[in-house]
Amino acid sequence: MKNLLILEEIAQFCLSVFLFSQLEFSWWLFPLCILLPDFSMIGYLFNPKSGAWLYNIFHHKMTAVIVLIVGFILHFPIVELAGIILLGHSSMDRIFGYGLKFTDDFRHTHLVWIGKRN
Numbered sequence: 001m002k003n004l005l006i007l008e009e010i011a012q013f014c015l016s017v018f019l020f021s022q023l024e025f026s027w028w029l030f031p032l033c034i035l036l037p038d039f040s041m042i043g044y045l046f047n048p049k050s051g052a053w054l055y056n057i058f059h060h061k062m063t064a065v066i067v068l069i070v071g072f073i074l075h076f077p078i079v080e081l082a083g084i085i086l087l088g089h090s091s092m093d094r095i096f097g098y099g100l101k102f103t104d105d106f107r108h109t110h111l112v113w114i115g116k117r118n
Contacts, residue, residue, distance in 0.1 A: 016088030030085075042054070097114070
């Protein structure tokens with residue numbers, strides 16, 4: 001089952017690359033922007049609850065789809081790009097085992113506990 005889920009995430013990441021290729025941006029913009037959603041970890045400077053909340057907003061695939069659809073409807077390529085990056089980044093994280101965060105600890109995700117527990 002784990003391998004099947006990873007294949008699903010790989011397919012979604014490939015979809016984000018394909019969708020990006022349909023935009024008029026230079027190819028180098030995708031790898032440049034793909035890690036930008038990780039800036040949402042800044043919430044952890046305040047506390048785990050606000051960190052998880054902010055992180056999960058930027059790493060939830062529904063957020064990516066909504067941003068992408070809004071960009072498509074309004075014909076704003078930069079908003080479409082933001083949705084594609086959010087989708088690609090979230091899929092990439094899940095390929096490597098990083099999931100949405102619980103509010104108790106950064107390492108507690110919906111997929112696994114990252115690292116050793118104290």
